[in-house]
Amino acid sequence: MSLSALKGRNVVVNAWAAWCEPCQREMPAFEKVHRSLGDQVTFIGVDHQDQRSKGQARFKKVGVTYESGFDPRGTVVSKYHIIGMPTTLLIDRQGRVVFRHTGEMKEQDLRSAIKDHFGAAA
Numbered sequence: 001m002s003l004s005a006l007k008g009r010n011v012v013v014n015a016w017a018a019w020c021e022p023c024q025r026e027m028p029a030f031e032k033v034h035r036s037l038g039d040q041v042t043f044i045g046v047d048h049q050d051q052r053s054k055g056q057a058r059f060k061k062v063g064v065t066y067e068s069g070f071d072p073r074g075t076v077v078s079k080y081h082i083i084g085m086p087t088t089l090l091i092d093r094q095g096r097v098v099f100r101h102t103g104e105m106k107e108q109d110l111r112s113a114i115k116d117h118f119g120a121a122a
Helices: 021-040 052-062 075-079 107-118
Strands: 011-016 042-048 067-071 087-091 097-102
Touching: 011 021, 021 042, 021 052, 021 107, 042 052, 042 075, 052 067, 067 075, 087 107, 097 107
Parallel strands: 011 042, 042 067
Antiparallel strands: 011 087, 087 097
16 A cells, blocks of 8 residues: 555545554544545555554454555654554645644544545535
């Protein structure tokens, strides 16, 4: 999975881990917003320094349908200067990070950020 391949699209990137309780709590809200927006915005998870099987099991248990890459060495986290889990980034069509939030996000806060930065609402 490559973020550069998504240039030209508005993207929500959520760095998370199976061992992270706030990450687990926000997953249902992210899935709900993802489903309501359809293809207006691309959602990507980044499973950070996890055991891949635990991350996949967490996504399956919650019913997450958007893709999640696996970042066992923390390469993506380092590239985007992510300092805590969970962290959510909004990346615009030009590939610029236009929003960053570290910590758990509530559904309404995620919707507001997406509307403010991408103009997309559902």
